[in-house]
Amino acid sequence: MYRMIARIVAQKRILLPVLFAVAVCFLVVQRPERSKAAGNADSVNGPKVIVLNYHKVDYMNHSLSVQPPDFEQQMAFLKDNGYHTVTPHEMYMAFTDGAPLPTNPVLITFDDGYADNYTYAYPILKKYDMKAAIFVITSLMGKPGYLTWGQAAEMEASGVVSIESHTVNHGSLTELTDEQVRYELTEAKHDIEQRLGKEVEFLAYPTGAYNLHIASLVQEAGYKGAFTVRYGNMDRAANFYAIERVPIFHTSDTFASFLERLKFVPLFERIGWVKN
Numbered sequence: 001m002y003r004m005i006a007r008i009v010a011q012k013r014i015l016l017p018v019l020f021a022v023a024v025c026f027l028v029v030q031r032p033e034r035s036k037a038a039g040n041a042d043s044v045n046g047p048k049v050i051v052l053n054y055h056k057v058d059y060m061n062h063s064l065s066v067q068p069p070d071f072e073q074q075m076a077f078l079k080d081n082g083y084h085t086v087t088p089h090e091m092y093m094a095f096t097d098g099a100p101l102p103t104n105p106v107l108i109t110f111d112d113g114y115a116d117n118y119t120y121a122y123p124i125l126k127k128y129d130m131k132a133a134i135f136v137i138t139s140l141m142g143k144p145g146y147l148t149w150g151q152a153a154e155m156e157a158s159g160v161v162s163i164e165s166h167t168v169n170h171g172s173l174t175e176l177t178d179e180q181v182r183y184e185l186t187e188a189k190h191d192i193e194q195r196l197g198k199e200v201e202f203l204a205y206p207t208g209a210y211n212l213h214i215a216s217l218v219q220e221a222g223y224k225g226a227f228t229v230r231y232g233n234m235d236r237a238a239n240f241y242a243i244e245r246v247p248i249f250h251t252s253d254t255f256a257s258f259l260e261r262l263k264f265v266p267l268f269e270r271i272g273w274v275k276n
């Protein structure tokens with residue numbers, strides 16, 4: 001049944017209205033077995049971690065800017081509904097070494113290292129006892145609108161935020177020479193490690209661009225995993241160099257969009273849309 005619908009969707013490219021109708025039907029049919037935190041339901045591959053992807057948290061009217069009150073509402077929702085945040089390292093240890101995961105695990109990530117992550121998101125994360133990872137572009141640190149190394153160090157030391165790598169210059173890695181890719185990966189990792197006195201284990205691909213060869217260079221550079229902008233979630237069967245995420249945007253109804261994205265992940269996977 002699921003496969004049949006997936007084939008129809010793939011062949012006919014039936015768009016949102018039909019897909020939404022199908023999604024609603026499935027949701028209604030399956031509601032009794034679904035927990036509140038449906039996106040984290042255990043599967044044959046064990047528990048899933050939902051990886052949320054943010055960029056800016058500020059008052060700009062832009063899809064990549066989630067407004068601070070909206071961000072707070074989302075964190076409060078996670079807290080009130082039994083979700084627990086994990087760091088990239090905790091997720092890695094759970095899936096590679098069998099370390100325990102909390103119930104309904106969520107990994108909150110921010111790309112690019114905007115200053116507003118410190119100004120607006122960090123106090124809210126602390127207030128709700130949440131952890132997050134920020135992927136910084138090392139050449140932009142301290143530039144207007146971006147985090148300073150001092151802010152990064154403070155957040156890292158607090159245990160609330162893990163600072164990870166988003167390369168030196170944020171160029172699409174698939175468009176660079178191998179030599180340039182190696183520089184982008186190793187220099188950013190080394191720079192953060194030197195300045196913050198920590199091991200940098202994870203990368204977020206700039207613009208999301210990657211392929212198998214790039215992934216092998218990421219591994220070679222000493223990273224334990226890398227995050228894409230492909231839509232999906234994470235379990236022990238997933239490729240650690242192609243970790244999928246759920247992007248959270250500012251929309252006309254940001255909270256409703258957030259809830260849909262939080263809860264519809266496994267649904268989309270089942271009907272074969274996201275994985276195509």
Ligand SMILES: [Zn+2]
Binds near residue numbers: 111170207
């Ligand atoms: Zn980016």
